[in-house]
Amino acid sequence: MTDSRDERPRILGVRFGVNPNSSSLGVDVTFLLFGGALAVATSIVLGAWLRSRGKKAEQVGQ
Amino acid sequence: MCLAEAVAVAALLAADPAFDAIVTSATSTSHEQALARMQEWVDAHPGDPESARALVWMARLRRSDGRDEAARALLERALREGPGTEWALHAEKALGDLDLEAHRYAPAIARYDHLAGLPAPLWRYVGSSAAGHARGERTRFRILIAILAALAALSLARVIRAGGPRSLWPPPAELLWLLPVLLVLLAAAAAQEAPEARAVVSLSLGGAALLWLNGAWLRARPPRRMALPALLGLGQALALLYCAMVWNGLWDKLVDTIAMGAQ
Numbered sequence: 001m002t003d004s005r006d007e008r009p010r011i012l013g014v015r016f017g018v019n020p021n022s023s024s025l026g027v028d029v030t031f032l033l034f035g036g037a038l039a040v041a042t043s044i045v046l047g048a049w050l051r052s053r054g055k056k057a058e059q060v061g062q
Numbered sequence: 063m064c065l066a067e068a069v070a071v072a073a074l075l076a077a078d079p080a081f082d083a084i085v086t087s088a089t090s091t092s093h094e095q096a097l098a099r100m101q102e103w104v105d106a107h108p109g110d111p112e113s114a115r116a117l118v119w120m121a122r123l124r125r126s127d128g129r130d131e132a133a134r135a136l137l138e139r140a141l142r143e144g145p146g147t148e149w150a151l152h153a154e155k156a157l158g159d160l161d162l163e164a165h166r167y168a169p170a171i172a173r174y175d176h177l178a179g180l181p182a183p184l185w186r187y188v189g190s191s192a193a194g195h196a197r198g199e200r201t202r203f204r205i206l207i208a209i210l211a212a213l214a215a216l217s218l219a220r221v222i223r224a225g226g227p228r229s230l231w232p233p234p235a236e237l238l239w240l241l242p243v244l245l246v247l248l249a250a251a252a253a254q255e256a257p258e259a260r261a262v263v264s265l266s267l268g269g270a271a272l273l274w275l276n277g278a279w280l281r282a283r284p285p286r287r288m289a290l291p292a293l294l295g296l297g298q299a300l301a302l303l304y305c306a307m308v309w310n311g312l313w314d315k316l317v318d319t320i321a322m323g324a325q
Contacts, residue, residue: 024319025312028250029258033265036247037303039240040269044276044295045288047236051280052288 081112085119093123114144118152125156134160151177151185158192163311167200199313206308209301216294217275224282234277237270244270261310268302 025033084099097120104116117140124133133156140153158173174196177189221227244266251262276295285291307316 023315024322024325025258025315026254027324029254029262030319030324032247032250032254032262033303033306036243036262036265036269037299039243040265040272040302041296041299043236043240043273044299045292046239047234047273047277047280048285048288048291048295051284052286052291054284 081116093127097123111144111147114140114147114149114153117143118149118156121153121156125160130160130163151180155188155192158196162196162199165203167196167203171196171200195314202308202313206305209305213272213298213301216298220275220279224279229282230274230278233274234281236277236280237273240269240273257310257312261306261312264306264309265302268306269299272298272302 080103084096084103087096087099100116100120104110104113107113117136121133121136121140124130124136137153137157137160141150141157144150144153154173155177158170158177161167161170161173171193174189174193177185178193180186180189221229247262247266251259251266254262272295276291276298280291307313
């Protein structure tokens with residue numbers, strides 16, 4: 001005799017905040033695009049900071 | 063699928079049995095055969111008011127195969143052969159869409175405005191919403207061109223002031239730091255849908271160019287204060303992101319992502 005609970009349809013998984021008809025970008029693409037832009041911006045800012053420190057060090061050295 | 067396309071598909075499936083048999087046979091592996099069969103149907107029904115419908119269907123299949131010029135020829139023929147029919151309106155909408163994708167905004171908006179001026183509420187709605195979208199796309203495309211021109215002018219001026227192309231070699235440390243990240247981005251793009259992949263590739267290659275040009279400039283002329291070059295760098299990175307999104311037709315998806323969150 002089988003347990004009647006086993007024959008009932010079961011919910012196998014739930015994903016909150018997902019709209020199957022959504023035309024939004026995927027999480028991975030959003031991460032790649034915004035993360036890539038952020039990495040480029042950070043590198044330029046970091047480069048400017050380090051090179052401006054190098055310039056000041058040269059001036060102090062003189 | 064927009065409202066006009068949904069109506070078109072539904073109407074196509076409500077055709078006569080011979081027509082239906084051809085439409086339903088168009089699986090992804092037999093497009094050429096289905097097109098040939100539909101061409102035979104068109105040739106066998108000269109002057110048939112339904113031939114415009116057949117031509118619109120053939121154009122839709124050509125577009126799904128990425129053959130936009132072949133689709134355009136079919137749609138123009140549908141306009142000529144079915145004047146005053148509903149299918150001529152579908153053809154006009156599809157021609158507007160083709161113009162829009164090719165960045166020919168004026169003819170696209172003219173077609174949409176014509177549809178918006180029709181008495182039928184469906185076509186008024188389709189035309190006016192498409193025209194509004196096309197006007198937005200035109201504005202964004204003009205901003206993109208202005209941004210690209212400004213970036214090119216800034217880079218050219220910097221290269222000249224830094225002593226010419228020789229100042230670009232060897233590649234600056236900024237580019238070498240981020241090169242592994244950019245390569246990972248390029249590899250990750252391979253797993254995405256075509257427009258998203260193109261946007262990630264554009265961002266990676268554009269980012270490499272920005273890092274190279276900014277690094278070479280800062281190496282040749284180290285700044286006394288970091289504020290101005292840092293702000294300019296931030297602006298360039300944001301501009302690059304904007305260009306990658308707009309050029310690859312992802313602006314609407316970006317707006318939806320901001321409004322509703324990522325999928």
